[in-house]
Amino acid sequence: xxxxxxxxxxxxxSVRSGxxxxxxxxxxxxxxxxxxxxxxxxxxxxxxxxxxxADLTLxxxxxxxxxxxxxxxxxxxxxxxxxxxxxxxxxxxxxxxxMGGENGDGPCPFITEKGCSVYDDRPVTxxxxxxxxxxxxxxxxxxxxxxxxxxxxxxxICEQSVGTFRSIQGIEDYDKVNRGWMxxxxxxxxxxxxxxxxxxxxxxQTKKMFFMVSTDVDALRHFVFHTRFLETYxxxxxxxxxxxxxxxxxxxxxxxxxxxxxxxxxxxxxxxxVLRAAVSKARETFGAS
Ligand code: SF4
Ligand code: SF4
Numbered sequence: 001x002x003x004x005x006x007x008x009x010x011x012x013x014s015v016r017s018g019x020x021x022x023x024x025x026x027x028x029x030x031x032x033x034x035x036x037x038x039x040x041x042x043x044x045x046x047x048x049x050x051x052x053x054a055d056l057t058l059x060x061x062x063x064x065x066x067x068x069x070x071x072x073x074x075x076x077x078x079x080x081x082x083x084x085x086x087x088x089x090x091x092x093x094x095x096x097x098x099m100g101g102e103n104g105d106g107p108c109p110f111i112t113e114k115g116c117s118v119y120d121d122r123p124v125t126x127x128x129x130x131x132x133x134x135x136x137x138x139x140x141x142x143x144x145x146x147x148x149x150x151x152x153x154x155x156x157i158c159e160q161s162v163g164t165f166r167s168i169q170g171i172e173d174y175d176k177v178n179r180g181w182m183x184x185x186x187x188x189x190x191x192x193x194x195x196x197x198x199x200x201x202x203x204x205q206t207k208k209m210f211f212m213v214s215t216d217v218d219a220l221r222h223f224v225f226h227t228r229f230l231e232t233y234x235x236x237x238x239x240x241x242x243x244x245x246x247x248x249x250x251x252x253x254x255x256x257x258x259x260x261x262x263x264x265x266x267x268x269x270x271x272x273x274v275l276r277a278a279v280s281k282a283r284e285t286f287g288a289s
Contacts, residue, residue, distance in 0.1 A: 024146050024147050024148040024149070025132065025144055025146055026144060026145040026146070026147055028144065029134075029144060030131070030142060030143040030144060030145065030162050031143070032161065032163035033161055033163060034161065034162055035159050035161050036131075036145055036159070036160070036162065036165075037156070037157070037158060037159050038156065038160070038165075040156075044152055044153065046150050046152045046153070047115075048111055048113075048115065049150050049151070050129065050150075050151060051111040051116065052105065052106060052108070052111075053106065054097070054108055054125075056097040056123050056125050056126070058082060058095050058097060058215075059124055059178045060177070060181050060213070060217075060251050060254075061174050061177040061178050061251070062123040062124055063078070063082075063214075063215055064217060064247055064248070064251070065121040066118060066123070069120070069121040070118075073218055074217055074218060075216055075218060075219070078215055081097060081098055081109060082096060083096050083098045087185065089185075089192065090185055091192055091201070091207075092185065092188055092202075092211075093208075093210065093211040094214065095211075124174040124175075124178070127169040127170060128166075128169070128171060129146065130145060130146045130153065130154070131143045131145060131146065131165065132144045132146055177248050177251060179255075180252055180255025180256060180258075181213075181251075183255070184255060184258050187259075188202075202262070209258070210258060213254040213257070217247045217250055217251060220250060220251070221243070221244075224243065224250070224254075232270060232274050233270060234271055235253070239253065253268070256268045
C-alpha cells in the first residue's frame, strides 16, 4: 500500500481556496464513467466565491490560451498576471495566476459580477473544478471530487458522468496539449520522492529550461531556431516548418526535449555525427584509444 500511495501524484489539486476548515478532497477515486452531483450557475448563493484566493497553477496551454485571449505575448502575460511559485512535489518552478489582496486571498483578476471574463479561455483547473485530476503509476488517470463547505453546487440535483463534465468544460483540448508536460511533472515528482535521477537534485539551469518551456512559447521558439538545437537533434523538415508557426506543436516538441534531457527518454534523438563527436571527445579526455 505504501508503495502505491507514493506513486500517486496529483497534478491539479483543484482546491481553489485556502479557507476550508478541513480538507475538502473527498477520498474517492472516480473514473470517467462514474457520476457525481453538481451544478453551478449565475445566481447561485455562492456565486463567484470560489474565484477568490484561488490557488491556480497555470499549465503551458493555459498560458498560451490566456495570452491569446488578452492579445499579449506570454512574457508580458507572465509579468502582469502571474506569480512565480514552486511545485513542491517535484521541486519545479511554475507560474500561478496572481490573485488580488495583499496575501493573494482576494479576487481573481478576471472575475466580474457576471462571472469569469475570460471564460472561454479560463485555466484548466477552473474547468475541472469541483473535480481534480490525479495519475497513478504515471499511466492511469483518475479523478477526485473537491467539496468546499461554501460551494452550494453540490446541493443541486444534477447528476453527470465525469466524462460528460470534462467534455462540456472543454478539458480534452487542454489535456491533449499538456499531456507531455504532465508526464514530466509526474515523473519529476516521483523521482524526487524516490531519489532519482541518479539520486541528484536537478540543476538550477535545468529548472530554468523547464520553466521556459512551460511558460514562454516565444522563448522556446527562439531557443529552437537560434541556438544549436536543430544542429544537435533530429527534427524533420516537416516538423521544422510546422513549429515555425504552430505553438501547440512547438510545445509538444519542447516537452519531448525535456523528457530526453531530464529522463534520457528517446523522445527526441541526437544526430549521429553529434553523438560520434561527443564519444570521441570523451575518449580524448579520458585517454582511451
Ligand atoms: S480564471 Fe475565471 S474561473 Fe478561474 S478563478 Fe479566475 S474568474 Fe474564476
Ligand atoms: S457553485 Fe461552487 S463553483 Fe459555482 S460559483 Fe458557487 S462556489 Fe463557485
